[in-house]
Amino acid sequence: xxxxxxxxxxxxxxxxxxxxxxxxxxxxxxxxxxxxxxxxxxxxxxxxxxxxxxxxxxxxxxxxxxxxxxxxxxxxxxxxxxxxxxxxxxxxxxxxxxxxxxxxxxxxxxxxxxxxxxxxxxxxxxxxxxxxxxxxxxxxxxxxxxxxxxxxxxxxxxxxxxxxxxxxxxxxxxxxxxxxxxxxxxxxxxxxxxxxxxxxxxxxxxxxxxxxxxxxxxxxxxxxxxxxxxxxxxxxxxxxxxxxxxxxxxxxxxxxxxxxxxxxxxxxxxxxxxxxxxxxxxxxxxxxxxxxxxxxxxxxxxxxxxxxxxxxxxxxxxxxxxxxxxxxxxxxxxxxxxxxxxxxxxxxx
Amino acid sequence: xxxxxxxxxxxxxxxxxxxxxxxxxxxxxxxxxxxxxxxxxxxxxxxxxxxxxxxxxxxxxxxxxxxxxxxxxxxxxxxxxxxxxxxxxxxxxxxxxxxxxxxxxxxxxxxxxxxxxxxxxxxxxxxxxxxxxxxxxxxxxxxxxxxxxxxxxxxxxxxxxxxxxxxxxxxxxxxxxxxxxxxxxxxxxxxxxxxxxxxxxxxxxxxxxxxxxxxxxxxxxxxxxxxxxxxxxxxxxxxxxxxxxxxxxxxxxxxxxxxxxxxxxxxxxxxxxxxxxxxxxxxxxxxxxxxxxxxxxxxxxxxxxxxxxxxxxxxxxxxxxxxxxxxxxxxxxxxxxxxxxxxxxxxxxxxxxxxxxxxxxxx
Numbered sequence: 001x002x003x004x005x006x007x008x009x010x011x012x013x014x015x016x017x018x019x020x021x022x023x024x025x026x027x028x029x030x031x032x033x034x035x036x037x038x039x040x041x042x043x044x045x046x047x048x049x050x051x052x053x054x055x056x057x058x059x060x061x062x063x064x065x066x067x068x069x070x071x072x073x074x075x076x077x078x079x080x081x082x083x084x085x086x087x088x089x090x091x092x093x094x095x096x097x098x099x100x101x102x103x104x105x106x107x108x109x110x111x112x113x114x115x116x117x118x119x120x121x122x123x124x125x126x127x128x129x130x131x132x133x134x135x136x137x138x139x140x141x142x143x144x145x146x147x148x149x150x151x152x153x154x155x156x157x158x159x160x161x162x163x164x165x166x167x168x169x170x171x172x173x174x175x176x177x178x179x180x181x182x183x184x185x186x187x188x189x190x191x192x193x194x195x196x197x198x199x200x201x202x203x204x205x206x207x208x209x210x211x212x213x214x215x216x217x218x219x220x221x222x223x224x225x226x227x228x229x230x231x232x233x234x235x236x237x238x239x240x241x242x243x244x245x246x247x248x249x250x251x252x253x254x255x256x257x258x259x260x261x262x263x264x265x266x267x268x269x270x271x272x273x274x275x276x277x278x279x280x281x282x283x284x285x286x287x288x289x290x291x292x293x294x295x296x297x298x299x300x301x302x303x304x305x306x307x308x309x310x311x312x313x314x315x316x317x318x319x320x321x322x323x324x325x326x327x328x329x330x331x332x333x334x335x336x337x338x339x340x341x342x343x344x345x346x347x348x349x
Numbered sequence: 350x351x352x353x354x355x356x357x358x359x360x361x362x363x364x365x366x367x368x369x370x371x372x373x374x375x376x377x378x379x380x381x382x383x384x385x386x387x388x389x390x391x392x393x394x395x396x397x398x399x400x401x402x403x404x405x406x407x408x409x410x411x412x413x414x415x416x417x418x419x420x421x422x423x424x425x426x427x428x429x430x431x432x433x434x435x436x437x438x439x440x441x442x443x444x445x446x447x448x449x450x451x452x453x454x455x456x457x458x459x460x461x462x463x464x465x466x467x468x469x470x471x472x473x474x475x476x477x478x479x480x481x482x483x484x485x486x487x488x489x490x491x492x493x494x495x496x497x498x499x500x501x502x503x504x505x506x507x508x509x510x511x512x513x514x515x516x517x518x519x520x521x522x523x524x525x526x527x528x529x530x531x532x533x534x535x536x537x538x539x540x541x542x543x544x545x546x547x548x549x550x551x552x553x554x555x556x557x558x559x560x561x562x563x564x565x566x567x568x569x570x571x572x573x574x575x576x577x578x579x580x581x582x583x584x585x586x587x588x589x590x591x592x593x594x595x596x597x598x599x600x601x602x603x604x605x606x607x608x609x610x611x612x613x614x615x616x617x618x619x620x621x622x623x624x625x626x627x628x629x630x631x632x633x634x635x636x637x638x639x640x641x642x643x644x645x646x647x648x649x650x651x652x653x654x655x656x657x658x659x660x661x662x663x664x665x666x667x668x669x670x671x672x673x674x675x676x677x678x679x680x681x682x683x684x685x686x687x688x689x690x691x692x693x694x695x696x697x698x699x700x701x702x703x704x705x706x707x708x709x710x711x712x
Contacts, residue, residue: 108467131645132560134524134614135544142546144539147532148561148595150645151638163493170494173506180503185494187501191548199555201491202507232506239507258493285509289490 005094005120011212012116013038013086013097017079017230019047026052027103031114038086040065042230043078060085068343073335074328079230080205081221081237084336087212088344094123095216096209098263099232105167105262108188118261119162119209122192126156127255129197136259137192156194160215160254161245164207165189169265171204173282174233177271192259197250200292203242206232207263210245214254216344217304218245220336222329223288225280231269236281240329243292248307251297280325287322291315308337350527350545352385352462352620353471360388365479367392370453372475373445377401382459383410389463389473393455396445398423401437418444430698433691438584440593442564446571446578447696453482454575455568460623464526467547477551477617478521478568485515486553486611496551496613515553519574519610520601523566524548525621530563532591532638533631540627551615556606559648562598566619569601573610575700576660577601579692581685588681589640590633596685599648604663607653640678647674661693668693 012035014021021039025032029052037057041049043065051059065077065085077085083097096119105113125139131153138145138154145154170185177183195201210219223240249256295314301307312333319326372393374380377400383390387410395415399407403419423444424431434444439458446454455475464472484498490512497504497513504513529544554560569578577600580593605612651670657663668689675682 132554132558132614134522134560134563135529136548142542142544144529144531144535144542146561146563147530147535147591147634148563148598148641149532150641152642153645165493170503171506172503173508176503176506183501183503185501187549189495189548189550190546191550195491196555196558198557199491201493202505204493204506236507242507258491281507282510285507286511289509289512 005124007034008036009093010035010116010120011038011086011090011092011095012036013040013083013090013095014100015080015083015086015097016041016045016049016100018100019045020050021100022050022052024100024103025055029054030112031104031116035116036092038090040082040086042082060089069339073339075221075332075335075339076224077221079228080232080235081224083205084219084221087216087219088339090212093211093213094120094209095212097205099206099265101266101268102166102207102263103266105264113261113263115164115207115261115263119164122162122257122260123159123209123211125159127159127194127257128153128156129194129250129255132196137194137257140192157253157255158211158214159194159257160211160249161203161256162209163203163242163256163258164209164261164263165259166206166265167262169267171206171232174271174274174279175282177233178275181271188262189259192257195246195256195258200243200246200289201258202239203246203256205238205241206265207261215245215249215304217308217337217340218248220244220308220333222332222336223325224328224332225284226325227280229274231274233269233271233274234281236284239281239285240288243288244308244311244333247292247295247297247311248304251301251307252304284323284325287319287326291319305337305340308333350543351465352622353465356385356463356471357388361473361476364392365476366453369451370455370479371396371445371449371451373398373442373449373454373456374459375400375439375442375445376407376459378459380407380409380459382462383413385462387412389475393475394451396449398442398445400439400441418448427695430691430695433579433582433688433695435580435583435587435593436585438590438593439564440580440583443578443580443597446575447699449571452570452572453479453568454571456564457619458565460621461525461565462620462622464618464620472617472619474523474566474617474619478523481521481551481613481616482518482568482570484518486518486613487512487515488553488556488606488611491555492552495615496553499551516609516611517570517573518613519570519605520562520612521568522560522562522612522614523568523617523619524615525563525565526618528621528624530565530621533627533634534638536624536627536630547618548615551613554602554612554614559599559602559645560612560614562594562601564594564597565621566617567594574601574605574660576693576696577604577664579664579689582681582688588679589637591630592634592637592641595641599644600664600667603648603651603653603667604660607657607663608660636679643678644675661697664693665690
């Protein structure tokens, strides 16, 4: 862990899609126990949450969400999107968020992966989006910039987002997982790298960390599938949010890293059942990607909030008539910025 | 960290592409390193480009099928056009690309040995390069699980299905364990640093992103991108060295991006055994370190017109832009731009029938 970052600068946000968090919390205890946690209960969940003792945490339920957010917003903080409420009420600089069906992974030599420490290292060392380093992260121990890497680009830029990966059940869409039901990701790739500027990537919300002060407003709940469900392959909210964040980071000269840390993702759900139900998300991506590849932000947009508004307007204009889900997303993005300004950025909790 | 010794165990029963791939090796010393690679390389044809004193005899180990060219041969074959081929620099290797008749090229330095993967098994670098070249690249959208065509991997959620076919792979850029490919200043500051991290990934370098291409462990599809693999004017009589592969890499990437071709980097690893003298390197690289500050923006902003539909047309157009925009940095770039054209002329002369086949859709 970076010596400069104190534990109280970090919030760990967990969306409780399941009521019994006992084994989740106990498995993560060695890594999570020194930090403050924000647990947000999915408003659709009927049962009481079961959380083991010994953590410093705040739990937010439907009543809290309703109280803080009111009815003035089009944003639905349900399902996986309830985590964004946690981002909203946090007052820390760094947020780390993992899905509640993930456990700490083990490296090839058996050591437990401290996902928090790795995310913080990623966020507190520079990113290098303007030129690809073939030895991957030049700031990690035992590596450096290679011959031919321009010296003027070696100080890098601030890293705003750190996207981790998953062992066992990787983050595939339903058709892919359904086609290969036994497929499990067992390859541990020992690298962190910067996603180059102007390159887009599907940024999964399963294991993610970000600098809230810098890009908080851009981590937003907006794209809600008509058949959105309680399995990751029935959602697109994180993919949409990730596209917004990458475009905004590219515009503001910030970096996005991907790779380590890994988490272990439990087997859950039936891809074929999800496939029968819904693959709207897969169809929508065909429109989403060309849009984000072409969106350009004006020079006058210099903050994350400004950028979100610009992107929302572009969504309304260019995608609004394609599918009502996009018009709703644009509205949700604007609502989010308003919420962020009134609730999110105030100094007192 | 040690190189592998038990290489015979890892040799494939059927060497893929054995009649379609040439191995190009520049050398000035000897080819002893080939003994170690024998189980992997022996089925293939070698093109040895002998740099330095042509009167010296380079002994090729028994049992290899090869052609060898020294400076006299290069001068005889190319005549006045031989001026584009560097002397006293491994950049001369690109003569081997030009003279080859095969579809694929694998090039390796003579101080590169077989590496071991984390399980201790000898790595057949050539086999991995072939896998990389024979499977598509995905430069239009970044897959967070890296090469989706590898065994045990796939596209992640959110990756558009319309982009999952990928594009043909033109270049496979491998890496090095042990002595890393650092520039002279970094070597001077960290003389003892060794690359011991085995990163089990192959990935496509996104469209629009440049990278430093190292020629130590490199394979490419000669039919798709060969004419762009010119390694420039380096070495004897030139103001710069150790930028040959860099220059080729920037040209190649711009052209691949334009023609919709892919460039992969990552596996395979080789074991790089020899650290070159950092003071000698500093003298060679010195100008390059300053010049690359202008060269990089040049390549980042280079736009090729739609009617450049072949690699040769793209390359000649690039040479014009080099003369135009980089000529003012130093007269060297004027010379280099001319040499780029000479190279294409020589390439087309030595490779007549396939000279102007369109290689892909210009974007």
